[in-house]
Amino acid sequence: MKIIFLGPPGAGKGTLSTMVCRDFGVVQISTGDIFREAIEKETPLGKRIKKIVENGELVPDELTVSLVKERLSEEDARTGYILDGFPRTIRQAEALQTFENITMVVNLDIKNDQIIIERLSGRRICGSCHAIYHIKNNPPKIENKCDRCGEDLIIREDDEIPAIRNRLEIYRKKTKPLIDFYANRGILHTIDASGTSEEVYRAFTRLAEKADG
Numbered sequence: 001m002k003i004i005f006l007g008p009p010g011a012g013k014g015t016l017s018t019m020v021c022r023d024f025g026v027v028q029i030s031t032g033d034i035f036r037e038a039i040e041k042e043t044p045l046g047k048r049i050k051k052i053v054e055n056g057e058l059v060p061d062e063l064t065v066s067l068v069k070e071r072l073s074e075e076d077a078r079t080g081y082i083l084d085g086f087p088r089t090i091r092q093a094e095a096l097q098t099f100e101n102i103t104m105v106v107n108l109d110i111k112n113d114q115i116i117i118e119r120l121s122g123r124r125i126c127g128s129c130h131a132i133y134h135i136k137n138n139p140p141k142i143e144n145k146c147d148r149c150g151e152d153l154i155i156r157e158d159d160e161i162p163a164i165r166n167r168l169e170i171y172r173k174k175t176k177p178l179i180d181f182y183a184n185r186g187i188l189h190t191i192d193a194s195g196t197s198e199e200v201y202r203a204f205t206r207l208a209e210k211a212d213g
């Protein structure tokens with residue numbers, strides 16, 4: 001299973017990735033998580049990209065591609081992976097196909113921006129293990145504490161309304177064209193991502209079973 005999850009910010013790529021990794025034994029590779037961790041640790045990469053990520057802009061293609069290429073060469077990616085948040089531009093997609101053979105692209109479709117805004121403005125994440133919560137849809141058992149590791153939950157800098165609007169605009173301009181890019185290659189599947197996370201997961205498993213048999 002070498003899968004790409006495409007979709008606008010807040011479509012639920014990270015949430016679905018966690019569920020699929022748990023049940024299908026593949027690894028999640030989230031460029032967003034990699035960048036946020038670098039920023040948190042104040043590495044040279046983190047310092048370079050902090051403003052870009054917090055404003056919801058895209059990190060330069062060359063830098064992103066070389067990072068993903070390196071990550072995919074690690075042992076745990078051999079048996080299968082989900083690319084969550086990569087590629088995000090045609091240039092990234094073209095680069096990816098020079099070194100990887102993707103089996104399926106799943107487009108998490110949400111037509112209503114209001115759903116996206118509600119999801120993102122209520123999101124909380126664990127700064128330590130990256131677990132994802134929502135104050136209404138998926139609250140932690142103890143308020144503001146991660147169920148998995150007990151650390152405090154935080155609000156992402158790019159989940160402020162102006163950054164969300166910027167991310168949506170960039171998605172439409174730069175990432176949405178990837179839907180046609182992969183449809184033309186015959187590997188695109190679309191799931192309605194506006195239902196509950198369980199409904200989205202069931203739609204994914206139906207797709208995976210069909211692809212298998």
Ligand code: AP5
Pocket residue numbers: 007008009010011012013014015016031032033035052053054056057058059060064084085086087088092119120122123124132133134135137138158167193194195196197198200
């Ligand atoms: P990234 O972290 O990839 O952000 P994103 O693509 O904008 O996606 P999100 O993480 O915001 O949303 P998601 O679809 O994963 O939704 P989630 O599951 O969390 O990237 C961040 C930044 O890094 C970029 O802006 C850019 O700067 C940089 N970057 C990353 N990759 C890059 C690349 N390839 N090139 C250049 N720059 C790059 O869910 C959202 C909320 O909704 C949660 O609260 C969740 O609990 C809730 N929720 C999820 N599913 C459901 C559901 N079905 N029903 C109800 N609630 C739900």
